[in-house]
Amino acid sequence: MSFFQHYRFSQVGLALQEIIDEMIEAETLDEDTQNMLLLQFDKAISSALSTWVKTKATLRGDLDHYRNVENIWTFYLKNAVIKLENVEHRVDDRLRIIACDGRTPSTGAGAKKAKK
Numbered sequence: 174m175s176f177f178q179h180y181r182f183s184q185v186g187l188a189l190q191e192i193i194d195e196m197i198e199a200e201t202l203d204e205d206t207q208n209m210l211l212l213q214f215d216k217a218i219s220s221a222l223s224t225w226v227k228t229k230a231t232l233r234g235d236l237d238h239y240r241n242v243e244n245i246w247t248f249y250l251k252n253a254v255i256k257l258e259n260v261e262h263r264v265d266d267r268l269r270i271i272a273c274d275g276r277t278p279s280t281g282a283g284a285k286k287a288k289k
Contacts, residue, residue, distance in 0.1 A: 177215065177219070177245075177273050178211075178215055179271055179273075180214070180215065180218040180219070180222075181211065181214070181215070183218075185218070186214065186218070189210070189211075189214055190211075193207050193210060193211070228257055228258060230255060230256065230257050231255070231256040232250070232253065232254070232255055232256075232268075232270070233253065233254045233256075234250030234251060234252050234253030234254060234264075234268060235250060235251045235252050236248065236249070236250060237249040237250060237251050237267060244273070244274055245271065245272070245273050246270075246271070246272040246273075247269065247270070247271050247272075248269070248270040248272070249267050249268070249269055249270075250264075250267065250268040250270065251267055251268075252264075253267075253268035255268075
């Protein structure tokens with residue numbers, strides 16, 4: 174199973190990468206362990222977000238442009254308003270939304286049914 178790596182660019186992911194870089198410089202961590210740690214982070218953050226986050230968001234805004242590369246959608250909104258639990262947040266600049274199919278290849282869109 175493959176996991177998306179875009180969570181590595183979140184605040185938590187960047188902090189983890191910074192600590193890993195420091196450990197590599199101090200020669201207390203090798204590159205194989207670094208790769209294993211980052212893969213485990215990808216798995217853990219994906220699992221935690223799908224399990225624990227239950228808040229629904231409502232987004233409004235003017236679609237500036239969008240793209241789809243390898244089934245990863247990126248939307249750019251202007252004049253965006255995000256509503257979380259009845260609290261509205263206005264985005265002054267453009268808002269970038271990255272959307273990925275979170276299903277595994279065996280259950281995701283376009284998956285073939287197994288023959289009996």
